[in-house]
Amino acid sequence: MATHCKDYEFLQIEPYWQTYWSDHQSFRAASDSTKPKYYVLDMFPYPSGSGLHVGHPEGYTATDIIARYKRAKGFEVLHPIGWDAFGLPAEQHAVKTGTHPASNTQNNISKFRQQIKSLGFSYDWDREIDTTDPRYLRWTQWIFLQLFKRGLAYVDERPVWWCPELRTVLANEEIVDGKSEVGGFPVERRNLRQWVLRITAYAERLLADLKEVDWPESTKRMQEAWIGRSEGAELLFGLEAANLGDLKVFTTRPDTIFGVTYMVLAPEHPLVAALTLPAMRAAVDDYRRKASGKSDLERTDLAKDKSGVFTGSFAINPANGARVPIWVADYVVMGYGTGAIMAVPAHDERDYEFAVRYQLPIIQVIEPEVGSVNGTGSHELPFLGEGNLVHSDGYTGLPWQIAKKKITEDLAAKQRGRATVNYKLRDWLFSRQRYWGEPFPVLWISSEDYQRCAAAGLSALPATPVTYRDAASQTEWFALPLPEQSLPLVLPDVQSYLPSGSGESPLANVTDWLEVWYDVKTGATIPASQPRPDSGEWIRGRRETNTMPQWAGSCWYYLRFTDPKNEQAFASPRALEYWGVPDLYVGGAEHAVLHLLYARFWHKVLFDEGLVGQSEPFRKLFHQGIILGEDGEKMSKSRGNVVNPDAIIASHGTDTLRLYLMFLGPLEAMKPWNPRGIEGVHRFLHRVWRLALGADGEGNPKIKPDTQEPATLEKLLHETIKKVSEDIETLRFNTAISQMMVLSNAMQDAPQLRTSTVRTLLQLLAPFAPHLAEELWARLGGQGSIGAVPWPVADTAKLVSTELKIIMQVNGKHRGEFFVPVGTLQDGAFQTVQEDPKLSSHLANKTIKRVIYVPGKILNIVVE
């Protein structure tokens, strides 16, 4: 038990206790425990080639403190770690070196694992998972099949960002300032066949259920904004060319319909060609060509300078029969609403700007209420505020909200519109043309074969088949899900990791994997190059060459941790029932929208399937802040301000690193690294060492099992127990540490110390600096691991004082202080002041107007 070093030799002590914990399985999370459970989760890392930087241990230390604290509080704690190991860098490395991305990935994982282990976190390493492991990705594929079955996955030609340099498709979020996020290469638009997940079907619930979670308000707001719900109406405008039918627009302001002076179609709108008159054709075609060549970025760059062309056609306003010109302009986008708008320049900034530029009429139909708080009566346009309708036959005088409802209803009654809700949230582009990702467990088969499979009821098929038409061969393909028993579908080896230049992944070149005979009875496949077997029901199929994006594995990993080795299910109902979902989830704010939204979506699908018991995956969420470099800038290799945790562990020990990371400031704050500050906490740990042990390495002689301590120290001890406990619960670790410093300073000054006092300090310190705490605990005769000892409880009887310090103020200014017995009333306190010549001197020659007494705190005397 324990090392024998006389000094604080952290390089001996830390590995010793890490081995001890590992040997004793100190952090094993038992699923059959009778204790209440606590599940605390870190956002698992992508094991990059550059290894850990100090930002990683910041969040991990926080959760480790919570985990160790909750164990001491009697909880069965699940505190796992794993690897979000699919990712573009590994694939790029493979392209460069020709080695399989799995080998590079495993090297990186080993490095991360070793680094994380040296930090002494109390993870249950038996539950380590790796998203690229076939035993894991099998269930990622399985969950995809559940989405597929429910009609939440489909295939569509989508204009996607194509990066010629990376030879891959990028998601919007992988593009920064019009360049690829990785490498900074130029990107362009290309239409490619993509898998898309119908997250929009869950938009309403994803929005509504934000009310149920304990998350940072800013994160909830970001998700709300991302989902972007807006209530309005779809309205039908007739067309002068009646044979073309109606023009459908979406608007949030049906109440302004009498102010419509023109219509705008997005350049990609399907009616543009038909509505363009011959005289306008050249200009419109030219405009559309230019618009299609523009990236989204260029379009937004030109936001200040709106442009458009007139088609020559007119629409008919369903409210008043007015003839309205139809324009094409790229400030209207095809992807939102109907891709067409009614323009009301008097009450919309964008329409106003456009109308001014092209000298289109502007009709005001909302007027601010004169004399009201909001309304000044001024008619400056565009007017976006509250008000009543004007120039709106039959509605004039109505407040706009009422008019909005009424006009929508009236148009609906005439079959000219209906109230609708629109979302900014788009369906989720769920495929990548890459090698290093989960293959889709789907086969493309012919229409006839699909009909046969459907008739035989052999697979769980969606209500509507997922199909696509191959442009070259004009064949329609049907997506057949693989049966559960043939999962996992693993990646085949490839000759080259370079994408096939056509936009398909390298998998398109692996003919024997790609083109197969498939036995619908057994789910078996053999290469199509072999003869079709005689027995069984073999059909021809082509595998999907797309792979899933990196998000897939991280959408459900928190569930796998509850039962990571299960081969029958993604997790057993029993494990899911006991562990449920994380009680606390800690990770960076950079995942505030996408990862958290995607995971919530999948979780809700699993909830709808009856597979999980909660509608939300992450009840409580916390974002740790970013640690900046010494220079106050973001840490980056190019700036040369990166702090490597390995170096700190070697020079100061991991307990010091952990403590310092928590002492820097509030966990959520962005804060710079200060190499001198670390000496302060290191000194603190040295002081604790010397407090416990003498120079000989034996117990400090001033510690006695039963000795008299000053009452003030006893009180401070219990105050510290209370504050440290509360601060851990609220993740305010910096103030918890400073309180322990206050206590240890007082203990250092005390001539005698009770053994129990020292032990309690060690217990409070144990979640923060576990190695040192274990060592000193053992040296002072403690039994077993300090982490297993029940957490100390503050004795409230020890917290009360008999005497209170009262601040004396005159007109709110601090003028002195005095002591009174507990329970002293205002008169008593005032009398004390009057009897004290020094205090009462402040009242000389003054008229006392009022006295305010806050018992135990303030006596404020208001004088004239």
Place this chain on the structure above:
RNA sequence: GCCCCCGUGGCGGAAUGGUAGACGCUGAGGACUUAAAAUCCUUUGCCUGAAAAGGCGUGCCGGUUCGAGUCCGGCCGGGGGCACCA
């Protein structure tokens, strides 16, 4: 442009509307030492003052209150998110 968060000593930061600056770093002085490191003690917001004490002070301006770093309004500065979403 819109939405959100944040501005406190030389530095990181602390403060249920109630002593602003806890705790730590840095600096200064001292003890120990042949010397240095380490350690320990004192001190460290600014101004006046020998001291006692007093005045000023939480980005700026105003307000509410007996009392404001904290609440309200307006500005200035920094950070994050969204970005023609009709």
